[in-house]
Amino acid sequence: MRAGFVLGELGTGLRRNLSMAVSVILVTMISMYLLGLGLLAQRQVDTMKDYWYDRVQVSIFLCVDGSQYAACAGKATTPTQREQIKAQLEQMKPPVKEIFYESQAEAFKRFKEQFKNSPLAEQATERAFADSFRVSLTDAGKYDVIVSSFQGAPGVGRVQDQKQLLDRFFAFMNAVSWGAIALSALMVLCAILLMATTIRQTAFSRRRETGIMRLVGASNATIQLPFVLETLVSALIGASLAMGLLWATVSYGVGGYLSKALMDTAFIGMTDVFAVAPWVVGGVAIVAVLTSWFTLRRYLRV
């Protein structure tokens, strides 16, 4: 079939079926926007993981007088014990990368600084803090090596890993993003059903035309092509609009607002949108073609 004729018929078909085409476009757009948001949220989690895991430290809290840690048995860490812990840490490079020592007074000062806008800062007393070794690791996953070496060692109150705290936060983010993806799956189902219904309707309203095509010996591909193309074009328009919305969300929402409001965190950027886009658009194209193919097999006699 000639390209010009095909395009002409495609234009006429979409114009005659405008409301149907618009509904397919909108439903595809919303479902793909949701899917895109879900995927981007996951990439956000990954970005933050990369950012934060480089910065997480394992804290080895030492004992102070009247310490609340059971392992201390109420006795403060002796300078010998402290030196021993330090020496042991030095021996563990790698995975130990750097070792910082923070005294009780320094920890208290840092806390006051961090929570200066909160009533917590006024209520806190220096006694609630402890001396600690803060250890950064070459690989955040290796933290259990530190735990097993120092938990219960003489003079060690408690070993705490910041990664555990972060993981809880990331698990929450992950759940939210999966929620968005699940919702979008539902919307994709809607889109598929709508495409199928549209094709059924169109096949019915064009049965005279397709009947003539069959009679004069048009090939099956020729008869089905307009239906597939109309669905594909509508779906692709919807997907492109969804990508436009995602772009706007990331560009204005994340880039323009969030990243300025929360300076000390890494955020996804346009590269992430461009990484997601081909999968979403390609997925839509495959779904549209498969849906129309299955529907036509069932509802268009050729």
Next chain:
Amino acid sequence: MILFDAVTKTYPKATRPALSEVSLEVERGEFVFIVGSSGSGKSTLLRLAIREERATSGAVLVAGRELRTLPDRRVPMLRREIGTVFQDFRLLPNKTVFQNVAFALQVIGKSRALIRQTVPETLRVVGLEGKEKRLPHQLSGGEQQRVAIARAIVNKPAILLADEPTGNLDPATSRAIVELLDRINRSGTTVVMATHDHEIVNDFRRRVIELDAGKLVRDEADGDYGKTTSAIPVVRIAEDDPDPADSVEDGPDAKRATGATGATGATGGQR
């Protein structure tokens, strides 16, 4: 050109076969009338010839192809060698005369140059010069059928099948249409026409094949319409309207046929 060998066709859930053990042969260049009352199997015979239906048993050979074993993907090639005309014209209402005829070539991938050359030629053959830009509803019934015939022959098929092409037309127009089919036949196309119109069959004196309740009861060269079983209403059926009983054979198009009758009647009244 067309060979039926002991062909039986039983539709699902039907009590008796629509065609039963029918054998016939139509040579290249022949003109054949198929007559018989409604439900006698005329339309089924034509539908078998274009592989709209598959025979339940027996062999159907058309244009050198065995249709019972012809794979689905080859059916379009078969149909490009057969033109088909119906009682209800089946034109596309939003396309002009020219576009309706060109459509048949466009959908089988013919070039624009060929279309520009062939379509006006064909419209001249069927006598529709100067009406290329009309829409179907601006034409009389006879003119609409000429458009349908033009569409059927524009690809120069070897065979032209006409299923009651005059069923919606008045006697004078019917005669003109059959004369056109006769002219097309004289240029070498094999024509098979199913009809109820006894006057036309009697006047044209061509080969007549008569079906009755799915059986071939008569096949004579230079035949007449004969008495047929439904002798009394024959004249009325032929000249008035399509027999509703035919809807069994016409399948999903039956409703449209009735609609087209009304439309044609209205247009015919204006002229």
